[in-house]
Amino acid sequence: MQKILDNEYYDLIISNALIPESVDKGNVTMINEKHSLLHLHRSQMNACDLGIYPYSSFPSLFTLASKVSVEKSGVGSIQREPGLNLFGLGIIIGIIDTGIDYQHPAFRNRDGSSRILSIWDQSDQNGKPPKGFEFGSVYTKTNIDTALMSTAPLSIVPSVDTHGHGTAIASIISGTPSQDNSFMGVAPQTKLAVVKLKEAKKSLKDIFAVPEDALCYQESDIMLGIRFILSLAQQLSRPVIICIALGSSQGGHCGRSALARYIDSIVNLQRINVTVAAGNEADKRRHYYNNITSSPYENEFYLNVGEQDKRFSMEIWPFPPGRITLDIVSPNGEFLEGRPPSLNRCEKYQLTVGNSSVWVNNIDMDGETGDQVILVRFDNPLPGPWLLKIHSMENEPFFVHSWLPSGNLITNETYFQISTPNTTITSPGNAKNPLTVAAYNQFFDLILEESGRGYSRFGDVVPDIAAPGYRIPCAIPGNQYGTLTGSGAACAHATGVAAMVMEWGFARGNYTEMTGLQVNRMIIRGARRNDLYQFPNNIWGYGQVDIYHIFERLSVI
Numbered sequence: 001m002q003k004i005l006d007n008e009y010y011d012l013i014i015s016n017a018l019i020p021e022s023v024d025k026g027n028v029t030m031i032n033e034k035h036s037l038l039h040l041h042r043s044q045m046n047a048c049d050l051g052i053y054p055y056s057s058f059p060s061l062f063t064l065a066s067k068v069s070v071e072k073s074g075v076g077s078i079q080r081e082p083g084l085n086l087f088g089l090g091i092i093i094g095i096i097d098t099g100i101d102y103q104h105p106a107f108r109n110r111d112g113s114s115r116i117l118s119i120w121d122q123s124d125q126n127g128k129p130p131k132g133f134e135f136g137s138v139y140t141k142t143n144i145d146t147a148l149m150s151t152a153p154l155s156i157v158p159s160v161d162t163h164g165h166g167t168a169i170a171s172i173i174s175g176t177p178s179q180d181n182s183f184m185g186v187a188p189q190t191k192l193a194v195v196k197l198k199e200a201k202k203s204l205k206d207i208f209a210v211p212e213d214a215l216c217y218q219e220s221d222i223m224l225g226i227r228f229i230l231s232l233a234q235q236l237s238r239p240v241i242i243c244i245a246l247g248s249s250q251g252g253h254c255g256r257s258a259l260a261r262y263i264d265s266i267v268n269l270q271r272i273n274v275t276v277a278a279g280n281e282a283d284k285r286r287h288y289y290n291n292i293t294s295s296p297y298e299n300e301f302y303l304n305v306g307e308q309d310k311r312f313s314m315e316i317w318p319f320p321p322g323r324i325t326l327d328i329v330s331p332n333g334e335f336l337e338g339r340p341p342s343l344n345r346c347e348k349y350q351l352t353v354g355n356s357s358v359w360v361n362n363i364d365m366d367g368e369t370g371d372q373v374i375l376v377r378f379d380n381p382l383p384g385p386w387l388l389k390i391h392s393m394e395n396e397p398f399f400v401h402s403w404l405p406s407g408n409l410i411t412n413e414t415y416f417q418i419s420t421p422n423t424t425i426t427s428p429g430n431a432k433n434p435l436t437v438a439a440y441n442q443f444f445d446l447i448l449e450e451s452g453r454g455y456s457r458f459g460d461v462v463p464d465i466a467a468p469g470y471r472i473p474c475a476i477p478g479n480q481y482g483t484l485t486g487s488g489a490a491c492a493h494a495t496g497v498a499a500m501v502m503e504w505g506f507a508r509g510n511y512t513e514m515t516g517l518q519v520n521r522m523i524i525r526g527a528r529r530n531d532l533y534q535f536p537n538n539i540w541g542y543g544q545v546d547i548y549h550i551f552e553r554l555s556v557i
Contacts, residue, residue, distance in 0.1 A: 002135045003039035004029055007203045011037045011220050012057040013258045031223045035258050047359045050207050051346030056367035058207055059219035060250040061200055063407025064165045065277035066488030088187025088499035090507035093174050094229035094242035096222055097166030099196030102144050103153055106175040106475035114144040117191050120228050121159040122198035130228055164476050168484045169245045171475035172492035181481045183473050186496025193232050195225035209311040209377040214409050219259050239271035239502045243495040245488030247279040247426025249406040252317050253457040256368045260431035267433035273498055273516025274434040277491035278452035278463045279426030285415035286404035287424050297392035306413025307383040315403050316374040322398030324390045326374050331384030341372055355380050425452035425462050435520040436462045439469025439490035447539050451487050454538035463541040464524055467494040497547045526550030
C-alpha cells in the first residue's frame, strides 16, 4: 500500500528545505515548490504523538461549506448584453470536493459529450494515477466520453459522488442550461477539472480526536489537488479558477497555514485564481473571545459538552506577548491543573469518574505563526459545563480566541456558553489573495446567519465579498436537480462570476496578462454597497458581487 494511503503512517507537511538528504525518497511526496509530505511510520500511535511532532506539521481537517439568483448579482444582464455575452468560454474551473456525477446532463454538451476535461479520483486505487502522482486514478475526457456512450458507464469510469456536494458546487458554477428544470450555471461554457478527495486518514482523525465516521478531508490532499489542476491548465494553456467550498476551524485564523500560503502565491500568477468559502460557523457558538485588560489578568469561560460528542478538540490562541496557562474543571468538579507552555510537552489527564480522558498540549511557539497555542483534546468527556480558567504567566494584558471544530465534526450541543460570531471564517478564507466569499439570502438581501464573519485574528479584512447563497438551484446525483444553501453555494456563484471576468480579460483579449488577484480586485471594486452600512466590514466585506457594475465602471457597456 502507498504510504500516503497507509494509516500506520503520519503525513507531515514540512518545508522542502528541511528534508534530510538521507531520507528515503519513498517517504516523501512533493506538494509544491515550498512544501512536501514526510510519511513517518508509527506502529504504536497515541494522542501524545502530537508533541513528538509539531502541531503545525499535521494537516488540518476540512469539512464541507454548504448544505445539500442569477439576476441579483448582475449575471443575467451581462449574459444578455450584446457586447459581452460572457459565459466563461475558454476558462477551466477546478473543483476540489466530493467528486462529480459525470453522467448528469448538467455537465454535458448538446451532442451528449462531456464538458469535464479530467477527474482525479484520489479514493480510487484501481486505475492509473496522474503523471507525477502515486495514488488515485485519473480519467480523461476521452475516458469519460467513452463511458457516456456505454451501456455500463461505471465499468469504464467508476468515479461517483456519493455525497453530492461536489456535483452541486460544479453545477452552480458551470451547469449546462436545462429549460425543463429552470436551471443554468453562472458560466455554462467553462470546462471542468475535478479532484475527488479521499477521506482523511484514521490516524489523522485520531490525532485530532475526530470520530472515525465523520466526513472530513486532509489539507495536504487539497494542496495536491491544486497541483494537479494547475498542471492540467498549464498543459492546455488555459486560465483556471479553483473553487474551494470547504473549510477548517483549525489554526490561528490568520491566513498562515501551508494551504493559505500556497493559494496566496498562485493567485499572484497570470491566469490563475482561487475562490474560497467563508464557512458556516457564525451561528454555531463555536468561537470564544475576550480581551483581558486588568489585574489579576485571568479569565474564566464555560464550554458545554453535548452527550453525543464523544471525541473532539478545542484550540486556544492568546495574542502575544502574553503567555498563558490553562486549568480545567470538569462538570463533576475534578480539577486539572495546567502546565507552563513548552515546545513539545503533552499532558494526559484521566478523570476518576467515568472513562474521560483529556490531552493538553500547551505549545509555546506554533510553527506557522510563532504564537502560543493550547490544543485540548477530549475523549469520552462528561456531558455538561466544563470550566476553562486561563491566567497570564507574565501578569500582563492579553486577548484570547478559542475555536471548536467546524461542520459535522461536533454537534450543535457542544458550544461556548458565551460566544461571538465574529472571527469565524474558516481556513483558508483568511488568506490575503484569494476571493473569500460570504453568503446572503438573495430574496431579502440579508446575510445568512451561519455565514462566516471576519475579521481575521490579525484584523485583516475578510470576507472580500458576499454572493447569493440561499437555496441556489443545482444539480444533484442521479440526474436530479435541487438547491444548495451556505457559503459553499455562494463561493460557487462567485467562481462563475470570476470566470466571466477572466473570459473578458484573457479569452476576449482585453487584458491577457490578468492575474487572479486583479480579477478579485475588479470584483471587489464593482460590488454593490448598501448605504445602510460602512464598507468594508466583517460581515459583507466590500459588498455584494455585481458583475454588471464591474463592466459599467470599465465603460464597456
